[in-house]
Amino acid sequence: MNRGENEEIDPDFVARLADFLGFDQGRIQHIFEKNYLARNWGKYDYLFRFDKEISRIERGTVLYEKGDSFEVIVGFPKIRRAMVLDPTLKKHFNGLEKISVEEKMNGYNVRVANVKDDILAITRSGYVCPYSTERAKEKLDLRFFDDFPELVLYGEMLGPDNPYVPKEIYGIESVDFYIFDIREKNSGNPLPINRKQRILKEYGFLQVECFGEFSLETAAEEVTKIIRDLGEKEHEGVVIKDPDMVLAPLKYTSSESNCSDLRHAFRFYNEAGRDYMLSRIVREGFQTVEWNENEAEFKNRYMQLGESILNPLRESIRTVKNGQRLYEYVRIRVKDLKTAMEFENYLKRLGVDAIFEDPQPVGNEYLINIKKVNKSTNDKTQAIWEGELW
Amino acid sequence: MNRGENEEIDPDFVARLADFLGFDQGRIQHIFEKNYLARNWGKYDYLFRFDKEISRIERGTVLYEKGDSFEVIVGFPKIRRAMVLDPTLKKHFNGLEKISVEEKMNGYNVRVANVKDDILAITRSGYVCPYSTERAKEKLDLRFFDDFPELVLYGEMLGPDNPYVPKEIYGIESVDFYIFDIREKNSGNPLPINRKQRILKEYGFLQVECFGEFSLETAAEEVTKIIRDLGEKEHEGVVIKDPDMVLAPLKYTSSESNCSDLRHAFRFYNEAGRDYMLSRIVREGFQTVEWNENEAEFKNRYMQLGESILNPLRESIRTVKNGQRLYEYVRIRVKDLKTAMEFENYLKRLGVDAIFEDPQPVGNEYLINIKKVNKSTNDKTQAIWEGELW
Structure with a gap:
């Protein structure tokens, strides 16, 4: 797996970065050497990615030079x-009158921002995903980034044409970008929920459903009802937020979502x-x-x-017993075949073993089926069928 | 946890031991420093225990000075x-005509041997367990150890009066020692199955059931039948052996035994x-x-x-929700109250938090209930009920 090369870093760059982050220069040198701060490649090689949490800078945070300083897009904060x-909500949001409940949707996290006059979609880990970038440019009203160059959209790519977490449950035909947070560059401060909703509406952006504000007193009960309804639709769960976005949000999920995660996990046990x-x-x-x-x-x-647990396990074990290989089947839909090529190289670079099938034209786009190889489960299962011991 | 002290080791001792094991002296020094070879305590402080596998010497192997040399009791070989x-048996036992199938019983492993004219019961990890030692002396015809001072009994302590793995399934009233292997000191070589069975019978020792010898060709089928029968009685499974004990044995277990392990594991998740x-x-x-x-x-x-999985999990979560603590309830039956005291100290020394209740006389013995504290699951569960995050 190749996740950014080790290289000599310009001492002047180190000095300026140390100054910007408030670290000493030895520390900056160290985190470069350890690849905790790693460079992206190709045309995005000006983008650095924190590959580890360092002094409360979230993993996945990206950073690049801008003018004679730097600009930072903070990572997705881990939601606890x-x-x-009960009593967790009361304890965690102690002091608030009301909390806000939004749907937690099940796709993959992407941040979209104006980075040096380019619109980029950056993954949770801090890579520029070529597919997500094409889709974001296609789906979003890009005037937003001119009007608010200092803001970043934090959201979820959802739907079946999704190479990471494909789901049919949202009734999305291809793939759509649902936004749950807007944050400022550098500080990472989120906008209060009201303001976020107003802006998203103004630009016609899709946003995750908000179930409303509830009194903290009755929130546990209300959330239970919401979770039961979401579970029936196989939806994932909720994120419970301070309307002012000062206290950190919490998440809570449905049983159906737990089971769906387990089905995936045990297929590739x-x-x-x-x-x-x-x-x-x-x-x-x-x-x-x-x-x-x-x-x-x-x-x-x-x-x-x-x-x-047992059904996907049986499926995988049977598949291999019958001499077939285990794949994870996903697909993407692109406007430009160059995006598919770039995405194929991108997965290779990340160490993902994937087979891209021939593009099929659909309207003015192309659908491409991808088989991801799950080598470890495949090899282990095959070895057992050949008489290897555990 | 206190598992043997670090101490200065006599250089002459190091030299002799290096010579005996065929290691160089620096290596011996190193494994002492790392506590990979650790001294027992109290009256057994002459016994050293391999706390890690070192150059194919099994973890749990014990070693002590005897005359001007050493004597070794090898650990329980890990059975794969x-x-x-199918095809595992055919592949593993390739070249044999027949294999022997013995019951794998579910208790705790103990080796019993004559160690410097004392009969000791040594656990899988290489500790001298005072309770097992008393029980072994009580249950076994000790003439065996005079007749065969060079042989060691490898077996399983079974039954309800068992402080590690109590089980009612064998119809044992208190606790009994079932032997599955006899091995030579030093070399660790096991006796062929015939000879083992003959000797065990001669001394009236209990031994694990042997289901017979089966042709390798049909063994998978035969073992499947045996496993189904054992499963119905909630018994654990089988060990499949080369009758000459040259090739390493294999184990295979029933679904009921897997589920029983899971019930225990998820109670203390x-x-x-x-x-x-x-x-x-x-x-x-x-x-x-x-x-x-x-x-x-x-x-x-x-x-x-x-x-x-879910039933024991629910039980534990409920118990803590109701303000009670989670314990594992076990019991022992001793002849001499001193053994109980020694056993209590022994558990403390191993870092096991256990509460011993008052002894109850039963015939000419004493029954003592023990509550083992499962602090980690207890504390975690309680914290969650108090609103802590995962």
Whole structure:
């Protein structure tokens, strides 16, 4: 995997960056050497990406020279999770009268910003994704970036033509960009929810659904109702926010979303993180107790859980037993075939093993099916069928 | 946790030990410094224990001076697992006509040997367990150790009066020692199965059930039948052996045993290893595919799985929600109250937090209930109910 090269960094650059970040120069040198601050490649090689959280600078934060200073686009702040709603909401938002509840949608995170007069879509890790960039330019009213060059859109790419987390559940035909936050460059400060909503509406941008403001007193109850409804539609969950965006938001998810994550994880059981799996299972335990479920509801829940784990596992094991390879099937839809080529190189650069099939014209665009290879689970499963030991 | 002190080691001792093990002296010094070779304490401080596998010396191997040389009791060899029986058995035992199938029983491993004219029960990790030692002396015909001072009994302590893995499934009233291997000191060589069985019978020792010898050709099929029967009785599984004990054995377990492990692991979800949980889940996937189960059987399997995970999780979360603490309830039965005291100190020394209740006389012995504290799961669960984030 090639994630930015080690290189000699210009001492003058180091000095100016140290000054800008308020670090000493040795520290800057060190984080370059360790590749904690890594350069992008090709035409975006002026963009640096924090590959690790450093002194409260989020991982995925990007930084570039602008004039004789620097400009920063802060990473997606990690949103912490409420395992139970009561008393967690009251404790976390202590002092607020009301909290705001927005839908947490299930796609992939992208920041879109004006970077040195170019509109770029930057992933959670701080890479410029060529596909997301083309889609963002196609979908967004770009006047926004002229009017507010200091603001960054934080959102979720959703829909089936999505090479990372494809989902049909939102009724999106191809792929759309739903925005959940607007933040300032450099400070990373988010706009208050009202102002964010007003601006997004003004430019006709899609935004995640807001279920409204609720009194902190009854919020746990209200969120429970919302989560039950979302769960029925297989939607993921909610983000609970301070309307002024001063206190950090919290997230809470539906059982269906936990199970959907587990279905994906157990299909590629040798790739998925152990902690990822366990945390989703433990959430089911807390939810059944918090919701005080009766035996019928509980049985339903553990059957869902068991099936979400064992069914994809069986599928993968069977597939390999039958001599086939395990792939993850995704697709993209591009205007320009050059974007597909760039995206193929981009995945290669990130160490993702993917097979791009021939483009199929659809209207004035092209649909391209992609098979991502899950080598680890594939090889492990095959070895076991050949008599290897665990 | 206090697992043997760092100390100055006598240079002459180092030289002799280096000579005995065929290591250079610097290496011996190093493994002492790192505590990879650690001294037991109290009256067993002459016993050293390998706390790590070093150059194919199993972890848990113990070693002590004898005359002007040393004597070694090798650790329990790790038995590798067949994830599927076919073709694994044929591949692993390639060249053999027949293999032998023994029951794998579910208790805790103990080696019993004559160590400098004392009969000691040594745990898998290489500690002298005072409780197991008393029980072994009580249960075994000690003439064996006079007749065969060079042999070591490798077995499993089973039954309800078992402070590590209590089980009612074997119909044992208190605790019994079932032997599965006899090995020579120093070389660690196991006796061939015939000879082992003959000797064990001669001294009236309990031994794990042998289901017989099977042709390698049909072994997978035969083992499947045995495993189904064992599963119905909630028994753990089998160890498949070369009758001459030249090739390493393999193990294979029942679905019921996987689920029973999961029930225990998810009761103490914050203590149990992530890999431990995952491996038991993945086994269920391979077994359902290898056994070619229909949808009804598959549904039964995933329901069992889901319940084995979610039920203990719910129990623990509820218990803490109701203001109670999570304990693991075990018990021991001793002849001499001094053994109980020694065992309490022993657990403390190993960092196990346990509350011993008052002894209750039963016949000429004492029953003592023990509550082991599961601090990590307890504290985590309580924090979540108090509104802490994940």
